[in-house]
Amino acid sequence: MDAGSLNSANKYQSKCPDKRRTIRENLDRFIPNRSAMDFDYAHYMLTGGRKGEENPAASSPSKEAYRKQIAETLNMNRTRILAFKNKPPNPVELIPQSFYSSSAQQPKPTKPRRHISQSSERTLDAPDLVDDYYLNLLDWGSSNVLAIALGSTVYLWDASDGSTSELVTVEEEDGHVTSVSWAPDGRHISIGLNNSDVQLWDSTANRLLRTLKGGHTSRVGSLAWSNHILTTGGMDGKIINNDVRIRSHIVETYRGHRQEVCGLKWSASGQQLASGGNDNLLYIWDRSSASSNSPSQSQWLHRMENHTAAVKALAWCPFQGNLLASGGGGSDQCIKFWNTHTGACLNSVNTGSQVCALLWNKHERELLSSHGFTQNQLILWKYPSMVKIAELTGHTSRVLFMAQSPDGCTVASAAGDETLRFWNVFGTPDVAKTAPKAHREPFVHLTRIR
Numbered sequence: 001m002d003a004g005s006l007n008s009a010n011k012y013q014s015k016c017p018d019k020r021r022t023i024r025e026n027l028d029r030f031i032p033n034r035s036a037m038d039f040d041y042a043h044y045m046l047t048g049g050r051k052g053e054e055n056p057a058a059s060s061p062s063k064e065a066y067r068k069q070i071a072e073t074l075n076m077n078r079t080r081i082l083a084f085k086n087k088p089p090n091p092v093e094l095i096p097q098s099f100y101s102s103s104a105q106q107p108k109p110t111k112p113r114r115h116i117s118q119s120s121e122r123t124l125d126a127p128d129l130v131d132d133y134y135l136n137l138l139d140w141g142s143s144n145v146l147a148i149a150l151g152s153t154v155y156l157w158d159a160s161d162g163s164t165s166e167l168v169t170v171e172e173e174d175g176h177v178t179s180v181s182w183a184p185d186g187r188h189i190s191i192g193l194n195n196s197d198v199q200l201w202d203s204t205a206n207r208l209l210r211t212l213k214g215g216h217t218s219r220v221g222s223l224a225w226s227n228h229i230l231t232t233g234g235m236d237g238k239i240i241n242n243d244v245r246i247r248s249h250i251v252e253t254y255r256g257h258r259q260e261v262c263g264l265k266w267s268a269s270g271q272q273l274a275s276g277g278n279d280n281l282l283y284i285w286d287r288s289s290a291s292s293n294s295p296s297q298s299q300w301l302h303r304m305e306n307h308t309a310a311v312k313a314l315a316w317c318p319f320q321g322n323l324l325a326s327g328g329g330g331s332d333q334c335i336k337f338w339n340t341h342t343g344a345c346l347n348s349v350n351t352g353s354q355v356c357a358l359l360w361n362k363h364e365r366e367l368l369s370s371h372g373f374t375q376n377q378l379i380l381w382k383y384p385s386m387v388k389i390a391e392l393t394g395h396t397s398r399v400l401f402m403a404q405s406p407d408g409c410t411v412a413s414a415a416g417d418e419t420l421r422f423w424n425v426f427g428t429p430d431v432a433k434t435a436p437k438a439h440r441e442p443f444v445h446l447t448r449i450r
Contacts, residue, residue: 114427116380116389116390116392116424116425116427117423117424117425118390118391118392118393119392119394120392120394120421120422120423121410121422121423121424122421122422123394123419123420123421123422124157124419124420124421125418125419125420126148126150126414126418126419126420127150127418128150128151128153128418129148129150129151129414129415129416129418130149130151130176131397131398131400131416132400133262133310133312133329133354133356133372133398133400134221134260134262134278134310134312135178135179135221135262135400136178136179136180136181136221136222136223136262136263136401137149137150137177137178137179137180137400137401137414138180138401138402138403138412138414138420139180139181139182139189139403140159140182140403140404140405140406140412141182141183141186141187141189141406142182142184142185142186142406143185143186143187143406144158144159144160144186144405144406145157145158145159145182145186145203146158146159146403146412147167147180147182147189148180148414148420149176149177149178149179149180149191151176151177152169152170152171152172152174152175152176152177153166153167153168153169153170153177154166154167154168154169154177154180154189154191155167156203159405159410167189167201167203167206168191168199168201168208170191170193170199173195174193174194174195174197175193175194175195175219176194177191177192177193177194178192178193178194178219178220178221179191179192179220179221179222179223180192180223181223181224181225181230182225183225183230184225184227186406187202187203187204188200188201188202188203188209189201189203190223190225190230192219192220192221192222192223192232193219193220194219195219196213196215196216196217196218196219196220196234197211197212197213197220198211198212198215198220198223198230198232198242199211199212200212200230200244210244212230212232212242212244212249214250215232215234215238215240215242215249215250216232216234216235216236216238216240217234217236218234218235218236219234219235220232220233220234220235221233221234221235221260221261221262222261222262222263222264223264224264224265224266224273225266226266226270226273227270228243228244228245229241229242229243229244229251229270230242230244231264231266231273232264233257233260233261233262233263233264233275233277234260234261235259235260235261236260237255237256237257237258237259237260237261237277237279238253238254238255238257238261239253239254239255239256239257239261239264239273239275239285240252240253240254241253241254252287252298253298254273254275254283254285254298254300256275256281256283256300256303257275257277257278257279257281257283258277258279258281259277259278259279260277260278261275261276261277262276262277262278262310262311262312263275263276263277263311263312263313263314263326264276264314265314265315265316265324266316267316267321267324267340268316268318268321269321270287271286271287271288272284272285272286272287272301272340273285273286273287274314274316274324274326274340275314276307276310276311276312276313276314276326277310277311278310279310280305280307280308280309280310280311280328280332281303281304281305281307281311282303282304282306282307282311282326282338283300283301283302283303283304284300284301284302284304284324284338284340284343285298285300285301286298286301289301301340301343302338302340302343304326304336304338304343304345306336306345306348307326307328307332307334307336308328308331308332309328309329309330309331309332309333309354310328310329311326311327311328311329312327312329312355312356312357313325313326313327313328313335313355313356313357313358313369313370314326314327314358315358315359315360315367316360317360318360318362319365322339322340322341323337323338323339323340323346324337324338324340325337325338325358325360325367326338326358327351327355327356327357327358327369328354328355329354329355330353330354330372330373332355333350333351333352333353333354333355334348334349334350334351334355335348335349335351335355335358335367335369335381335386336348336349337384347384347386349381349386351369351371351379353371353372353373353374353375354371354372354373354398355369355370355371356370356371356372356398356399356400356401356402357369357370357399357400357401357402357413358370358402359402359404359411361408361426362404362408362426363408363426363427364426364427365382365383365384366380366381366382366383366389366426367380367381367383368380368381368402368411368425368426369381370399370400370401370402370413371398371399372398372399373398375391375393376393376395376396376397376398376399376415376417377391377392377393377395377399378391378392378393378399378402378411378413378423378425379391379392380392380425390425392423392425394421395413395415395417395419395421396415396417397415397416397417398415398416399413399414399415400414400415400416401413401414401415402414404426408426409424409426409427409428410422410423410424410425410426411423411425411426
């Protein structure tokens, strides 16, 4: 390569960087708006609009004057070929804020989380409490009085003032008390005995009203009320509906269980009865399905065989009339949920220990269960997820019985360790409800019975 060509190459290299730098400095991003463009004018300017300026000698003064006049007339003196879009106007408020209510503007307040005490509020001694899984020795009446059977004696504890009184001590030949259940009026109470009799007592007058005999051939371990009907379940496997207003009190008999009936619960409507037995069976009975051939003996509506141990714990859901929860014994350890209209099992949860009793929360979608070996605890579950909310410990033996206060807030539990504990597990309801008036219909005609 000769010196001349080298010099020319150096000159080119020295000029190129400056040119590229100038181009970069003048370049910028351009975002056009097609609606604001005049494509005809742009085409004219790109093709022939600047010919006169590039070759001024070719155009005469008259032509130049004519071109300028045409350009002014047609608004062609613009220097911008492309245009940016103007800033959009502010949106129009269709509905003024003044039309919104003040409550809608405020966020919905979140409900504070309920505190659940892990220890019992009160503990009472319960000596001679029979440690028998198949009995039902605790009940809390609508008049806020708790009844508990200790051996052969039934005691009453008034929750309003904390006073305790003895209702009755049965004779030795009658054996110990095997079940207690308050009537809906909260004044009268039924007591099942080991000798197959059932006594009806007036707790206010401390007086025995009558004794129901002849229904069972062995101890009566379960009782349930539905208005004036007292349902009894015995070790003989029979379930008997007794109308306490009439002399011949046996009005209906349910036969299905082959062993002792240890759980009885009427639905809130009084149409369906759930029964659990030591034969691992759960039955649903419907009062409207009495046998046409024998009205005194009814056929079961559903027969559930899913449990693998005795079924004692039963609880009807307060917010869904056809939902029933049942708990199995030591070999089963499951809580099952049933649709009593169809008989379908909706869910089953293994708790890891014997299920002794079940109670629904009347104010929240929660279920409380009591258990035996090994923890002897109470577990509060969230329904329907069945997530554990709390575990309450304190008993040193299996928690056989539970009862709920009339306001639905406090739960009493009795265990084989001969203690009675009170738990504020369900909290305080948001709206205090007035207590229902005492219903005295079941005993209106008792004065006529001799």
